[in-house]
Amino acid sequence: MRGRRILVVDDDATLRETLAEILTEDGFEVRGARDGREALDQLETWPADLVVLDLMMPVMDADAFNAAQQRAGRRTPILIVSAAPHLSEAADRIGAVGIVSKPFRIHELREKVIRGLGVQPPNGTLESRASN
């Protein structure tokens, strides 16, 4: 579904920008944030449908971000994308809708984004190739 909003939160600029570009081309509306703090600020004025969240970030990590967003009465679904170990424990802890372990292939991430949003793929292309 076009126009669904995704906030990509990652302190690695290269990954954040590339992912934002790909998802934008997929038809989503995408913004980026460097850490949990920036993400909270963004969500104030730009409520997203899904947060793609790294776990280990310098200023506000995933746990702190999740706690802060709940305090603010917000429950944006979170998809964890991280190079950290024990992702499923972290997912249980913050009630994430899915996990993607870095490094990942784009089709895996896309699949989980779509599942997290509960929508059909807008213009998926790599999925078909990946399943071959």
Place this chain on the structure above:
Amino acid sequence: MAINPQARATRAPRSPARSPARSPALEHRPDAHAFRLLVNAVVDYAIYLISPDGRVQSWNRGAERIKGYRAAEIIGKPISAFYTPEDAAAGRPEHNLRAAEERGHFTEQAWRVRKDGTRFWADIVLTPLRDEQGTLTGFAKVTRDLTERRASEDRERQLAVEHEARAAAEEALRSRERFLSIASHELRTPVASLQLAIDALLIRQERGTLDTQRLDELLHRMERATERMTRLLGELLDVSRLNEGDRSLQVERIELAELVGDVADRFAEVGRPGRIVTRLEPVAIDVDASRIDQVVSNLIDNALKYSSDAETVDVRLHKADDGAVIEVFDAGRGIEMDGVDPFEPFGRGANVTDTQGLGLGLFIARQIVHRHGGTITATNREAGAGARFRVFLPEQPPSQSAA
């Protein structure tokens, strides 16, 4: 078995009381017999009298139990029978008596020999006895067998040593696991960027939307990710070399000012002229030059990284007591120590929001400095005025075998 009736232990001693033979009970003749019975009955202590020339004069049940001789066998014999052959040959029996005579008292813990030749760990107290004119009449001797206690103390000490070693090994293992876990996280991050950039290229190629500008942009991202991986792998290699090279510092006498100056020059060549300011005092010192080069490089690199190009980095070297002090100051943002040890692997400060640092440079520096028997500390200068790293190196590293 009874106290030798000839013993003249009933005289008031001149030196401070210590032996039971000097108990006030002895001051009263009617009690002397009772007192002898009491001494004789004691089984935990060997209590006996020695003549001025070092022969056994009395014996009690404790002495029989501890030393194994019956009274009839030992009375009149020289006390050297109780000493180990080595101690006897070295004149210890005589020496101890004379020491007691001179000081008014002699104690020691040492090995003694039983009748059957076995040894026991003895705690002895030797007290000279004198008559009213101050003439030496003999010695009172009290011996305890501490073999059991010594053995149990040895066992406890051994257990404590083992416990400590196990705790250290476990901590080393935990710290290794922590290191590997973070290292793997740090490596996965640029691989993820690289992989994603490749996927972005593939998608665009598939869709036919790959123009030159996009291609260029993605290639640059891939380049940055691989550069980062290369640097990280290089540092990981340094760390592993450091660990395997535990006993191999190539120590030589060098002029430290030259080494520090060379490193500073290397950085100065690529940066803004005048950014690195050195003040170096000559100090000749024993170090592994290539390793100390790495320490100074990492500190300067760190200072340059966390301060702006307009700010200077000060590198100083001066002589200290028994060694040298290298200091690197920057005027950058300082270190936000908030629970983070900047010398721990990947221990970046909370105010490091970019990932230009790999987080191993200071860890490597600390390992090398410690290997040299030195210290390294990080402090912030007055608020907002930057960080200051200080390295002390002793004039000589600790001996290689002890390292």
